Amino acid sequence: MTTATSAPEVPAPAGPAAGGNALAGTRTLIRFALRRDRIRLPVWILALFLGTLATANSFTTLYSSPEDRANAVRSMDSPAGLAMSGPRHYLDDYGFGSMLSHQMLGFMAVLVGLMSVLIITRHTRAEEETGRAELVRSTVVGRHAHLAAALSVAVLADLTLALLLAFGLAGLGTEGIDTAGSLLYGFAHAAVGLVFAAVAAVTVQFTAHTRGASGMALAVIGLAYVLRAAGDSGANDALSWLSPIGWVQRSYPYVDDRWWPLLLCLVFAVVCAAAGFVLSTRRDVGAGLRPEKLGSPTASDALATPLGLALRLHRGTLIGFGAGLFLMGAMYGSILGDAEEMLKGIDEIQEALARLGGAGIAESFASMVMVVLAVVAAVYVVMAALRPRSEETAGRAEPLLATGLSRTRWVGGHLAVALGGGTVVLLLAGLGFGIAGAASTGDGSLLPKLVGAALAYAPALWVTVGVAVVLFGWFPRASQAAWIVPVYAFVVGYLGQILRFPGWMNNLSPFGHVPRLPAADMNWLPLLLLSLTATGLVWLGLTGFRRRDLETK
Incomplete structure (x- = not known):
């Protein structure tokens, strides 16, 4: 006995195949x-x-x-x-x-x-x-x-x-x-x-x-x-x-x-x-x-290292932020000579400037502007510090770590670029601010003062990197919470000076512990403590990353 069978009907293709x-x-x-x-x-x-x-x-x-x-x-x-x-x-x-x-x-x-x-x-x-x-x-x-x-x-x-x-x-x-x-x-x-x-x-x-x-x-x-x-x-x-x-x-x-x-x-x-x-x-x-440019058939010696690879991946963002902060600093510096006239008669801003140390209007105004430049630099370091998370979720970290490359060396390359690059963009912001500010005020001594004031925020940037690393290492799904640090720093550090936020709110931000140069006197102790805090946070974050599972594709 034979049995006749018929193939099931295949539904007609829908969507683009059917109607385009x-x-x-x-x-x-x-x-x-x-x-x-x-x-x-x-x-x-x-x-x-x-x-x-x-x-x-x-x-x-x-x-x-x-x-x-x-x-x-x-x-x-x-x-x-x-x-x-x-x-x-x-x-x-x-x-x-x-x-x-x-x-x-x-x-x-x-x-x-x-x-x-x-x-x-x-x-x-x-x-x-x-x-x-x-x-x-x-x-x-x-x-x-x-x-x-x-x-x-x-x-x-x-x-x-x-x-x-x-x-x-x-x-x-x-x-x-x-x-x-x-x-x-x-x-x-x-x-x-x-x-x-x-x-x-x-x-x-x-x-x-x-x-x-x-x-x-x-x-x-x-x-x-x-x-x-x-x-x-x-x-x-x-x-x-x-x-x-x-x-x-x-x-x-x-x-x-x-x-x-x-x-x-x-x-x-x-x-x-x-x-x-x-x-x-x-x-x-x-x-x-x-079209993609054809690369060299062999990688350079620098590109074969974790730091060289990280620098290659970050170079566009680093150059963009460096150029942008230099121009931003120059724009603020161009109005530094008119700061006294601009702020004359505004009691709230005058009082906020006086609380910064009682220096001249130009120096006090520069110290307020420096907070804004430092916060923009913090945006860069958060992006750079979270790049390993992007590499992990995209599946590009797994083949690298499947080789003899350790997790610490891989993340360390990105962190080195974040820490060093953040310092570089601060330097460029200070240079732009100082060059234009010295030209607008006719005071050449402002150039080294403003460059130093910018670099004073480097330890606060390092703490920001540390917070991002801790989140990446222990709570990778909450890594985006690192953006709270620069946002909070801007709201409290800049607007808070004008709106008179309580002092304890400023102390919650790493940027709130940086001496407000050039209006205030230099104090090395807070910068040393911030640097030690950043070191501890980075170590803690790397420890967490070594212990957790890698997100794979």
Whole structure:
């Protein structure tokens, strides 16, 4: 007896194979991205929102009288002051609203741009670099779904921030901060965020590496800020019109309330996003449009060592932060000569400067600025100290440690770059600050003073590295908590001086124990204790890493 059998019917392929839907699965990827960023995005948005509200509230105290605001106009009406803030037109009627837009909009545009860039690179290029995108796209997911989902998440984040700012500022009830201006102010943030998100949608197509894509997009943000600063501080206003940051600043919230400059941002964002989609069709998944350079068939002697490999991996970030901090220091140094005029009549800042040691205005102001430069350097050392965690989760650490390379030597290479590189970027920040500060004040002795003041923060950076290593070694899933150190240092060390936070809050930060040079006298004991603390934390973190299991793929 024979039995006839028939093969089961194979379902027709769905998704792209059936209908060629390049956006199939976008909604699912949006939900997935929002779940992955359920902590990251709220922290970003709330930090930007609360920081703006705190600044707006502080203006009513710092510039409470018309005389104070008149002094602020005189201090800002200089090329250096306008380069640090925005167009001069805001100074024509310098109320609390125009003051907020003038001093904060350009600075916030950089931060919103940074948030948007990181959203795009995290959910596109990082997914391809780790191989997850190829796995996901082997299912019913269209070619453009990842980029569309990332842009959608960036749009949601920017619009959420815009609405929070609009209603939050309007609800303050501050004179000069009305509802119409607050709506424009909020949506100006969304507009510039969309521009830089779209720029990142293009940069992720060129390189196969997340850091390279982020670096190119951040370079565009830096160029936009420099063009804006050059146009606002000089006679050639046309330079500012080449910058998206200049566009949103020229919407003049609380002054003229012009909406049409935001349309320039929208058009530019649409063009860049469309270009990103088109370019994505001209490359393979995981590859970039820019061809990889052929390397040497044999590694150099330096590259064959843990330190040499780590330096090669970190060199782009190190160069970028070094150049950025040098320029940032130079920008602050250029206004050091006008510090006394800028801060004259602002009692709260005068009192904060007096508490730093009673030195001259230039030295006291420099010591406050030095906190900001040190915190930016701390951002670099956290990124560098957490690079071993990225290598581990990406599966690149396992083949290295499967050889004769020990865990301590492997992590030690990255830590050496973090510790030494952090000191180098501090040195560059001090050099930029000192050179420009000495030129603006005519006091050549400021150069060695400011370089020394910058280097005094090196032990605090080393403690920051130690905290990151402890988290990486013992609690790898909580490694991102290391970012609390620089954020807390900025809030307490810089804003706390003006808002008079309790002294014990400053003592919780390693940066709070550094002598506030050049205003205060040098004290070596805190620096020695910080160095010993950093040594102990690094040893503790390495001990934990040697004892725990490696995350494998």
